[in-house]
Amino acid sequence: MTRGPKIVKELREAEKLGRLYGQSQGSHTGLDTSEELRGDISDGHTKILNEGGEDNEFDIKSTQHNVFSVDESGDEKELLFQVTSDIMLYLDRNGRITKINRAGLDFLGFSEDEIIGQLFWKVHGVLSKCDIFKYLKAFKNSIKGAYTKDFLSEVHEKSGRKRTIKFSTFPVKENKKLKFVLVVGKYITREKKTNNKIHEFEEMYRDLFENSNYLFQSVRLDGSFVYVNRAWKWILGYNQDEISNLSILDVIHPESREDYMKLSNRLTSGEIIEDIEVSFVTKDGSKIIVEGSVSCQFENGKAVSTCSIFHDVTNRRKMEERLQDSEEKFRTLFESSTDAIMLLDDDGFFDCNDATLSIFGLPSMGRFISKHPCDLSPPKQPDGNDSLTAFNEHIATAFEKGYDYFEWMYKRNDETIFPSTVLLNHMKLKDKDILQAVIRDITNQKKAEKKLRDTQKILQSMNSELEQRVKERTAEVKKLLLQKDGFIGQLGHDLKNPLNPIVNLLPLLEGRENDPEKKKIFEVVNRNAEYMRNLVVKTIELARLNSPNTELTMSETNLLDEIINVVEKNRLAFEENNIELNNNVDGSIIVKVDKLRIEELFDNLINNAIKYSNDVGSITIDANEDKDFVTISLKDTGIGITGEQIGYIFDEFYKADEARHDFDSSGLGLPICKRIVERHGGKIWAESSGEGKGTTFYFTVPTVSKTK
Numbered sequence: 181m182t183r184g185p186k187i188v189k190e191l192r193e194a195e196k197l198g199r200l201y202g203q204s205q206g207s208h209t210g211l212d213t214s215e216e217l218r219g220d221i222s223d224g225h226t227k228i229l230n231e232g233g234e235d236n237e238f239d240i241k242s243t244q245h246n247v248f249s250v251d252e253s254g255d256e257k258e259l260l261f262q263v264t265s266d267i268m269l270y271l272d273r274n275g276r277i278t279k280i281n282r283a284g285l286d287f288l289g290f291s292e293d294e295i296i297g298q299l300f301w302k303v304h305g306v307l308s309k310c311d312i313f314k315y316l317k318a319f320k321n322s323i324k325g326a327y328t329k330d331f332l333s334e335v336h337e338k339s340g341r342k343r344t345i346k347f348s349t350f351p352v353k354e355n356k357k358l359k360f361v362l363v364v365g366k367y368i369t370r371e372k373k374t375n376n377k378i379h380e381f382e383e384m385y386r387d388l389f390e391n392s393n394y395l396f397q398s399v400r401l402d403g404s405f406v407y408v409n410r411a412w413k414w415i416l417g418y419n420q421d422e423i424s425n426l427s428i429l430d431v432i433h434p435e436s437r438e439d440y441m442k443l444s445n446r447l448t449s450g451e452i453i454e455d456i457e458v459s460f461v462t463k464d465g466s467k468i469i470v471e472g473s474v475s476c477q478f479e480n481g482k483a484v485s486t487c488s489i490f491h492d493v494t495n496r497r498k499m500e501e502r503l504q505d506s507e508e509k510f511r512t513l514f515e516s517s518t519d520a521i522m523l524l525d526d527d528g529f530f531d532c533n534d535a536t537l538s539i540f541g542l543p544s545m546g547r548f549i550s551k552h553p554c555d556l557s558p559p560k561q562p563d564g565n566d567s568l569t570a571f572n573e574h575i576a577t578a579f580e581k582g583y584d585y586f587e588w589m590y591k592r593n594d595e596t597i598f599p600s601t602v603l604l605n606h607m608k609l610k611d612k613d614i615l616q617a618v619i620r621d622i623t624n625q626k627k628a629e630k631k632l633r634d635t636q637k638i639l640q641s642m643n644s645e646l647e648q649r650v651k652e653r654t655a656e657v658k659k660l661l662l663q664k665d666g667f668i669g670q671l672g673h674d675l676k677n678p679l680n681p682i683v684n685l686l687p688l689l690e691g692r693e694n695d696p697e698k699k700k701i702f703e704v705v706n707r708n709a710e711y712m713r714n715l716v717v718k719t720i721e722l723a724r725l726n727s728p729n730t731e732l733t734m735s736e737t738n739l740l741d742e743i744i745n746v747v748e749k750n751r752l753a754f755e756e757n758n759i760e761l762n763n764n765v766d767g768s769i770i771v772k773v774d775k776l777r778i779e780e781l782f783d784n785l786i787n788n789a790i791k792y793s794n795d796v797g798s799i800t801i802d803a804n805e806d807k808d809f810v811t812i813s814l815k816d817t818g819i820g821i822t823g824e825q826i827g828y829i830f831d832e833f834y835k836a837d838e839a840r841h842d843f844d845s846s847g848l849g850l851p852i853c854k855r856i857v858e859r860h861g862g863k864i865w866a867e868s869s870g871e872g873k874g875t876t877f878y879f880t881v882p883t884v885s886k887t888k
Contacts, residue, residue, distance in 0.1 A: 276298065307335065321349070394490065395491065418463055520539045520621075769805050793818040809883060810883050820870055865877075
């Protein structure tokens with residue numbers, strides 16, 4: 181950190197020394213001291229350093245005679261002679277020292293008495309043997325009226341230290357006669373230090389520019405590039421050969437070109453433009469945003485190029501844009517929310533949205549911010565707790581857990597109390613702990629909840645009454661069903677007893693009758709009597725199955741054997757109706773059923789399939805056994821049934837075709853099948869694709885493993 185001022189000081193010193201060195205290289209052929217001492221050897225001015233390092237300007241004018249001339253006034257010349265930091269000696273025609281300035285005495289380390297009158301090249305140890313010959317040659321040239329400029333010699337101080345000096349010799353004449361030879365010596369060691377220092381700074385700054393993450397560019401006024409550093413090439417993606425063919429407008433993004441071109445007049449007037457933002461286009465077409473400063477470089481008062489220092493702020497701008505978008509979204513949500521949203525810190529509220537003012541009935545944010553949080557709540561909450569104490573506990577919870585959610589009673593500006601839900605969120609804002617409170621007015625919700633509770637009470641009361649009524653009605657229905665079953669059973673017995681003799685006697689009477697007409701009458705009477713008897717038997721059977729007192733006699737039986745027995749009993753019906761039977765039941769399936777009831781079940785279903793089959797058809801029986809039940813199916817190719825009819829076929833006394841006076845059907849066969857299956861713990865159903873497409877009946881009965 182301390183090197184900065186030191187570098188500046190060294191740069192200034194190097195600049196002065198370099199200026200001295202450069203100006204001393206002017207083309208003089210001689211000095212005429214008869215002129216007023218104005219102007220330097222090259223352009224009329226020169227600066228030299230005195231012992232204190234300050235600039236001292238002297239006027240010297242070049243003549244066409246390549247020699248110095250001296251007038252009567254020597255004050256100004258003497259001042260130049262004594263204050264210059266260069267070594268100056270006057271030598272007579274023999275080479276003896278007649279005068280030496282302070283810089284020469286200080287440099288050589290001799291006193292004036294020790295050196296005046298001495299041959300310069302013989303002063304002890306001053307010049308080496310090799311350098312004496314150079315010096316003598318220059319001295320002789322000056323004696324002849326010529327000057328010798330800038331020959332190097334190694335000079336030894338009295339102390340023994342060696343230094344390299346650049347000597348020049350000039351003949352000085354008076355009235356066109358040689359008066360003395362002026363010897364001027366410059367410290368090459370200092371000059372070398374200056375050049376080294378300048379070179380060191382050049383290397384240092386070149387390294388700084390090349391390795392910097394900043395983008396350095398120098399651009400001529402015609403737009404071509406003078407120099408770009410490594411970071412510039414890397415970020416924009418160009419190599420040196422490509423840059424030589426580029427113009428600055430090739431890398432300036434179209435959206436920035438107009439603004440960039442407007443800077444020209446300001447720059448050429450000498451203004452340094454800082455904090456400028458420009459968009460560049462990389463080689464692959466990507467857009468980058470840079471920020472920095474631009475200045476103009478001048479030579480001989482004329483603008484020649486611009487120098488720019490930029491740094492890439494693309495990612496920062498993107499982050500700023502995302503942050504701005506996020507802030508805008510948050511502000512939109514904040515302001516458009518119907519919930520009250522407020523921010524508070526240790527000092528109280530400091531921000532809120534419009535919904536807050538609306539909910540609490542406040543005219544402005546200033547009025548809201550001026551309120552203490554306690555001013556927004558009644559003294560007590562519904563549970564009797566002090567509002568201040570309870571809310572402080574919620575704040576502590578939010579700071580500990582990061583949030584807290586609870587219900588709270590608030591007070592509007594007109595003193596009305598309203599219920600709400602509160603969500604406290606702990607967050608950081610500029611490294612400061614704050615709380616965000618989101619408050620939702622739930623007045624309508626509470627009213628709706630109360631109304632719902634009241635409605636639920638009414639419904640519960642009505643439900644209780646309805647349940648009681650259902651129980652009563654169920655009991656009545658059960659009683660009626662029992663009465664019905666008892667009545668049907670009794671009626672069946674009462675009808676069955678007188679019907680038996682009639683059914684038995686009618687065939688005898690029919691056999692004795694020879695009159696064909698009377699025989700037809702007997703056939704009708706006999707068929708109807710048989711129908712009545714069958715109806716009575718099935719009615720009694722159904723009543724028995726519906727009775728809770730009827731118990732099934734369960735036994736293990738082979739399912740296939742039961743089916744074969746029923747098929748054999750109905751073999752004649754199969755043959756008469758041309759029905760083909762396909763029995764696919766596995767002989768290993770064992771079920772535990774009431775054998776009489778299961779036989780009746782199969783008999784009803786098979787007869788039903790035969791009855792409603794066409795002249796030629798088939799019946800297919802299958803059985804699939806699973807873990808708990810065996811599912812048995814009887815599929816026929818008969819007349820089929822509609823989807824509407826399927827819903828009624830198991831109802832008592834239902835006939836699919838009411839128009840048919842079918843004396844072979846009582847309408848109780850399928851209801852009896854349903855009750856048999858249900859008494860076995862199974863279920864029964866039917867499927868059909870429609871009229872003329874047959875029907876399949878399915879029912880389930882438990883397997884032996886289920887009953888064990």
